[in-house]
Amino acid sequence: MASHNGSSVTEFVLLGLTQQPELQLPLFLLSLGIYVVSVLGNLGLTVLIGLNRHLHTPMYYFLFHLSFIDLCYSSVITPRMLMSFLNQNTIPYAECMAQLFFFAFFVIDECYILTSMAYDRYVAIYKPLLYKVIMSHWVCFMMTVGVYAMGFVGAMAHTGCMLRLTFCGSNVINHYMCDIPPLLRLSCSSISINEIVVFVVVGINVTGACLILFITYTLILSNIFCIHSRKGRSKAFQTCSSHIIAVSLFFGASAFMYLKPSPAESLDQDKIYSVFYTIMEPMMNPLIYSLRNKDVHIALKKTLKKRIYT
Template sequence: MANGSAVTEFILAGLTDQPQLQLPFFFLFLLNYLVTAVGNFSLINLIGLNPHLHTPMYFFIFNLSFIDLCHSLIITPKMLMSFVAKNIISFAGCMAQLFFFCFFVHTECYVLTAMAYDRYMAICRPLTYTTTMSPQVCSLLMLGSYMLGFAGAMVHTGGMLRLSFCDLNVINHYMCDIFPLLQLSCSSTHVNELVDSVLVSTVVIVSSVIIFISYALILSNILHMSSSQGLSKAFSTCGSHIATVALFYGSGMFTHLKTSSNGSMSQGRFFSVFYTNVVPMLNPLIYSLRNKDVKLALKKTLAKIAS
């Protein structure tokens, strides 16, 4: 390999090494994969095919579903394979999975932040919302999210490529994640651990602060609302986003804390299931089951298909 590594392939240990759990887990996560793919693909198509959903909020939901769909596509197939056979991945394939995993996780952080700003403008600045959140502004916010996600993924992957992997090649995980790979390196990983921790902490803190400030201002505005209809609309538009943020950031931060602490890699592997498998499955359900516009679009689409 270009980095002088003696290891040309890795073996993914999978989620569990207990034989009696392999087959039940295979069908469980296969069902999860199908629901995730169908749910996100359907939401993408609904938003794309229905003009009344071509608004800033649904533009961000469209991209969120696209990210979740791609996230699932790069993680779950290899995870399913580990339940039924010896799961071997090449060095290049492992680095590619690491890159795209980091890319989509970082990008989702920025998209959720942009969605919080969108909700702030819609509730607190309704008179200037249309001009402020113009298609050009929304496109720039999304472009910035993808570019920052790309930059973060390049830092993580570039740092991993500078390391050497000599003898150990069994990754104690179901995917090529940062900390399980660092455990296998025969090089000094101090710089990598420092850079990765600083980068992740910066992204999480900055995006969390922006989301918190946005919702603090929204809450202040809601408390001054006199119309019950306005209150109901504000809570309905913000509730789904708050649920998504809580699930994504909560599971991600807890997993990061577990995997970065000594002796907790196995625990972190189980907790990571929430933001790699559960969150991408729940997001389309969260944004569709309690959303009247999506339900209306679904009825119209089904009616067109039936006719």
Template sequence: MAPGNDSFVTEFILLGLTDRPDLQLPLFLLFLGMYMITVLGNLGLIFLITLNSNLHTSMYFFLFNLSFIDLCYSSVFTPKMLINFTSKKNIISYVGCMTQLYFCFFVISECYVLTSMAFDRYVAICNPLLYNVAMSPKVCSTLVLASYLMAFSGAMAHTGCMLRLTFCDANTINHYFCDVHPLLQLSCTSTYVNELVVFIVVGINIIVPSFTIFVSYCLILTNILQIKSTKGRSKAFSTCTSHIIAVSLFFGSMSFMYLKPSSAGSINEEKISSVFYTNVVAMMNPLIYSLRNKDVKTALRKTLSRR
């Protein structure tokens, strides 16, 4: 029996992404490749930003934290997913399941780091003369610390409410990791409080950052349209495009996944949606920010030439 819980269940069985035997190997190779790109891409960005002094600015400080977060939460979910493709029965302990659930900490922190990056772009484009003051190292550190504190409180709320539930006989999770909605469907006690907490916590952590990002980009767009030079407008747009793509992928999949009751929609839709924010976004972020970024490409060339 798990400590601190009246559950009769000591372990869960993860059904995985699909039960079709003919898809197991192709999907294993696909997600293994994606995970390798994720690890190499995010580690590469972290080392580039650390080793190159010209990247020691607020924008790249946020990008450093974004890469760290992507690396962490993809490593929490993807290895267990890969095991599921190669084993007949993928078992996770009760403690392991609650630990995995707690690490939604990293997903929540990404919401606020992306919001901080939008604010950084707003100041850079709309108030360039105040940029060094408004985005000082102290301000940037405070924003990132606040992101982690919000994530910590959200993760504690999710996990704490899950620990109060009782799981009787059902222990098969129709998912590839221990997520909130599939676990709520297994509980033999009322999940009303849990669903309310999920809706409130996730609502705050999606709606507030989304609204802040939306306002920031409305102000940025207004400012860009006032630029008379076509080259100037093009440069301003290019600095925001990467971030808009990353935000759209991340918040779109998160909203579809969590801003609805656990009974709404099929579990297969939830699996596909969760693949985006646990695998695709974490893989795409380093590609989006490096392939479209001259500073990163220049830093990479300098680093390779030094080696």
């Protein structure tokens, strides 16, 4: 039975992360552990921020959305990858396109929520006296609406262009998810429009966001170096260090993945690189933002005490 877009392919086969039998079980257990930590960490952080009033500030407002995005992001990718380790490799055409849409949606959201967090830190350090005025509830809300709107537009562009393609040959995807590069290699029709869309959308979202981040942190660092107090400089650096680590992890891996030349023989390497921003990064964010964060530690202690004594 042909699919609605004229393709003869009604389902795809995901090869998964590796085809070596001896690595299947160790990688399954490792991936399952990472996913559990990611879910618990991001879900715990969203609940903690929601329950504690003193964390209802712009910084933690954006961190709440980052954790929510990471929770959804990892849940779109990792469960399907875990199934591939159990030899459940087939994915229906419609489910594959849905995974592609939500993957693109959340990865673009991640770009812009990290950019919004950088702007928040810029205002907090560069204009501390006007911080509450500039980063009002309405401004934070509108920035978040913009984040999700950009994600929706980008995801629709990628998925819409993929739906117009015809798949009539091999249905084997050399990946653990329905990503754009391996899907394009299976198309029987011209992919020139898709390549332009990938270049434009990824260029705007990754390069544009990186440019904003570079300008923002240049201004932040110039202001920090102007602080005469060593204690003041140290405190300012601490407020930015977690975000810099998270940004470096995400943008470094995603930019290398999508903005480099992509020869056919690099598919196996691409899978390894994509692990960093699809699986590792959602796990790392709650750890990065909570381990050295005194406010989160205090909120956690208060929440646990309330639960014990009620």
